Amino acid sequence: MTKIDKVLYTGKTHTTGGRDGASHSDDGQLEIKLSPPGSNRAGTNPEQLFAAGWSACFIGAIGFAAANQKVKLPADLAVDTEVDLGTADGGYFLQARLKVSLPGIEAELARALIDEAHQTCPYSKATRGNIHVELSVA
Numbered sequence: 001m002t003k004i005d006k007v008l009y010t011g012k013t014h015t016t017g018g019r020d021g022a023s024h025s026d027d028g029q030l031e032i033k034l035s036p037p038g039s040n041r042a043g044t045n046p047e048q049l050f051a052a053g054w055s056a057c058f059i060g061a062i063g064f065a066a067a068n069q070k071v072k073l074p075a076d077l078a079v080d081t082e083v084d085l086g087t088a089d090g091g092y093f094l095q096a097r098l099k100v101s102l103p104g105i106e107a108e109l110a111r112a113l114i115d116e117a118h119q120t121c122p123y124s125k126a127t128r129g130n131i132h133v134e135l136s137v138a
Contacts (some may be wrong), residue, residue, distance in 0.1 A: 011025065012025060012026040012027075013025050013026070013030065014026070015034070017034065018034070019034055019035065019036045019045060019046070020034065020035065020036065020041075021033075021034050022034060022043075032044055032049075034046075037085060047083040047084075047085050047094070048083075050083050050094075051081040051082065051083040051096070052081075053123065054081055054083075054096070054098070054121075054123040054124075055079035055080070055081040055098065057121050057122060057123045058079050058081075058098060058100075058117055058118075058121050058123065058124070059077060059078075059079055060121075061116075061117035061118075061120045061121035061124070062077065062079075062100070062102075062113055062114065062117040064117070064120055065112075065113045065116035065117045065120070066113055068116070069109075069112070069113070069116075071105070071109065071113065073102070073105075074102060074103045074104050074105065076101070076103055077100075077101065077102055077103075078100075078101045078138075079098055079099070079100050079101070080098070080099045080101070080138070081096065081097070081098050081099075082096065082097045083095075083096045084096070093131065094127075094131045095131050095132040095133070096127065096131060096132070096133050096134070097133070097134045097135075097136070098114075098133070098134070098135050098136070099136045099137075099138050100114050100135070100136070100137055100138060101137075101138035102137065102138075107137060110137045111137055114135050114137065115135070118133075118135055
């Protein structure tokens with residue numbers, strides 16, 4: 001396990017009520033209602049929040065990879081992330097799919113950027129070896 005030498009940022013939230021509750025950040029920038037997946041109640045769920053955070057971080061990691069390879073990224077770069085909550089062996093688990101759209105970037109180069117990003121993205125590192133993850137080029 002890697003221990004951080006220098007903390008760059010700490011996200012702080014306060015959550016009550018679990019999947020039927022609410023969460024807010026200490027700086028007031030996040031104020032959300034939570035609801036169970038598929039309930040059609042007002043609010044989001046942890047899987048959607050995880051997917052949004054991972055895809056935003058992954059775009060940053062692609063930018064880092066592109067800078068290393070001196071590649072200009074398209075303005076409409078996007079990542080569609082799906083995070084599944086499911087069961088296996090009597091327990092609950094997650095799995096994920098990240099589909100990366102890099103319009104105008106040749107497929108082989110796009111794949112190389114995605115693979116490099118997956119090695120550096122903190123969310124990818126946190127999930128590596130823990131959940132099933134599929135990466136694809138849109």
